[in-house]
Amino acid sequence: MTLYNSVAPPAGDRRTAMQKIAAALEPWLYSAPVLILIVAIMLVPLALGVSYAFRDIRLLNPFSGGFVGLAHFRELAADSAFRGALVNTLWWTFSSVILQFLFGLILALLLNRPFRGRALAQALCFLPWAVPSFLSGLDWAWMFNPVVGPIPHWLTALGLMAEPSNILADPDVAMWGPIAANVWWGIPFFAITMLAALQAIPKDLYEAAEIDGAGPVERFRSITVPFLAPTMAISILLRTVWIANFADLIIVMTNGGPADRTQIVASYIFTQAFRRLDFGYASAIALVLLVLLLAYSMLIVALRQTMMSRQ
């Protein structure tokens, strides 16, 4: 549009004022439908949500709704449950992402070599992705339950557990329950993206390296990794933001317990909003999470830019 306007009218422009206004408005009118749609479905809810953070909105209190300024944020700064949730979020997010990434990469490398029945194996490996997250959360909760599930008995047999008990009920290790479910559920995402990137690497590069004298490890290091790096960076970034916001499994499996030991920020927001029905406070927490994730994304994008420019 700047281009449009910068084409200066010839000297002695004889158009009327009306025509000039119409010409200036024209591009805006063309893009109006899309702009209105974006404003209506993205900006309005966002602004509304942000405004809640500065207002006292409790569904059970009919007299609430007034402007409270930064009161929610002051309360948040002193809220030890929130601080605990922040730490748990880091723990939950990074262990899930790292494990998903490692297993996903290994799976992609396995699926990238030809073997009989590969098409079937690929289809099967991508199945967890199709399972609704609530359903997989329920399944895993049952599998960790010593009454109906096998996992506690296996862990006992392996000597990792003194007697079959539910790890979801043990404050020290409860977080590993949702993480295990999340890893199982999220591996296919990495496997699919890594497999696509692997298949885009030209085969003769490996052959040239083989003739040049590179062994399997060296070929992985000097060809596979550099080729996968951009895909790795972008998929890890996406997944990190996604998982930090992903409370389904935790809500279903532990509901943040025991003793808030599996409470992450996203599940804390859910608890505040839909259990305590304090939408104002929940919005304030959500705003903080949004700012943290934005900062993280900026960091990763900047990192990627420097990596790309170095190449």
Add this chain to the structure above:
Amino acid sequence: MASITIQSVSKSFGAVSVLRDIDLSIADGEFVVLVGPSGCGKSTLLRMIAGLEDITGGEIRIDGRRVNEVAPKDRDIAMVFQSYALYPHMSVADNMSYSLRLRKTAKERIAEAVRAAAGKLGLDPLLERRPRALSGGQRQRVAMGRAIVRHPKAFLFDEPLSNLDARLREQMRAEIKRLHKAIGATSVYVTHDQIEAMTLADRIVAMHGGIIQQVGDPLDLYDRPANLFVAGFIGSPAMNFIDGACRGGAVEPHDGSRIPLPAGLKAAEGQAVTVGVRPEHVRIVGAAEPGSHTARVDLVEPTGFGTIVHVRLLGEDLKIYTLDRAAARVGGPLHIMLDGERLHVFDRETTQRLG
């Protein structure tokens, strides 16, 4: 530098046999070109020499050592790929020095080897660039540089010029030939382009259907093709073929005319043969004379230096290559002479050369 010996080598992918009983000896310092249409097995044979494909049967020796079970990196060969296969995240210098670095060569020796190779190929100003900042011809040179820094026993080329445009291909062809003269390394070169084969080779190996059809000097293959396949494959425009039967020292095509046989050629009376004549060996005569044929001009293709004239003769499309631009006019008659001494005669059944 080394000799390469290929002994009754065969290759099959599952039930599909792509190479059958290949025997070939390549002398030290020789430039051998494997040529044939796509699917003839030439690239597979090259990849077997490199160690990128298993050998189903037979034996390959490099410098006298059996290499069937030897990994590619231990065969001491270098290969230039059609796609160049340069490492995109490494600079030109790093691409060239990669194999030496893997072999833990001393830094000064690597620098020296890269400098020498870059000098030979005119790559000095490009050493710090990445492959994507290079033109096709420059990438091709880097790929060759990567091969020569190591001083391998043999160079393998897999259609290295196919991705270049015609002019660049001509230029690189001459450069490869010059480089081979300078280095003198044993080279095996795969191409489907018979001009590349003719110009580069000390010896051509013509392949078809997984079998070696003929091995020989380039001009030998041109002058005395061993069978119909080689006759049709070598030479451009391609050789003309006329079917007929031998009768009384001449070939009679089905229209009853007679083409005299080369002197000394022995063919059984009534034997079914195919007569081949190269377009450049068909003589145009001014007027009908004894033994000449008269044909109608179908198409004229000027190539600049010469002209390709297509005529209909004996129901076949016959091509004539002439330097006389004014010789033919489309639709007009043309008197041509097929000289017995310039003819190639093949048994139609076995497709092998007679005489």
